[in-house]
Amino acid sequence: MFTLHHLNDSRSQRIAWLLELADVEYEIKSYRRDPKTSLAPEELKRLHPLGTAPLITHNGVTFAESGAICEYVAMQSAQQLMPDHGTTAYIHTSFWSHYAEGSFLPPLVTAMVINKARARVPFFIKPIANKLLDAIMNAYFNKAIQRNFLFTEKYLENKTWLVGNSPTIADVQMSFALEAVYDAGRLEKFPNMRNYVERLRTTESFINAMAKLKDAETA
């Protein structure tokens, strides 16, 4: 039995989808972000020193990091989610599952933090602060975001899933990132990414995962 420690509006959504795809027995324990700071509650720190979500408990061990969780669940119980070592499919699956957290999400998270900072700048220094923040964004982060979008859009041409004909941990990892940019309305010019998100949201495993998360959040 796997226990998923889930935080509302967080990466733990993708792990619920992973567990559905893996077709394993699991339960969800739900935690809520602090409404003022959006940070995770202290209870998560009691489970793991990082205090972030997702966390998973299996065979008495609780651990963090979506990518590590994906690899563990695939190896333990769902080899169909991770192609065999040494194959080209393995290389692509490994690439996309690392790329999601390693390259695609970091500049987007930075943009989110910078936008939050903009909103808090006192009005009398807003013009200067905005210029500075724009310069920081344009020097690196906007370029990285654009590069990632163009790369992912091109890769998804004529593809249903990232690797092969059914979802793998590559899709699980990228799902959260692509859903986030879809929901932020940033995919107007990226039909392949948009269609991908719409497609994954209509799969039975994804619908079941979201329903179970909702039940756990409202229990």
Ligand SMILES: N[C@@H](CCC(=O)N[C@@H](CS)C(=O)NCC(=O)O)C(=O)O
């Ligand atoms: N790279 C980690 C990121 C974990 C992470 O930052 N989780 C966020 C939710 S999406 C969190 O717990 N934030 C609350 C906090 O930092 O207090 C992973 O993929 O699991």
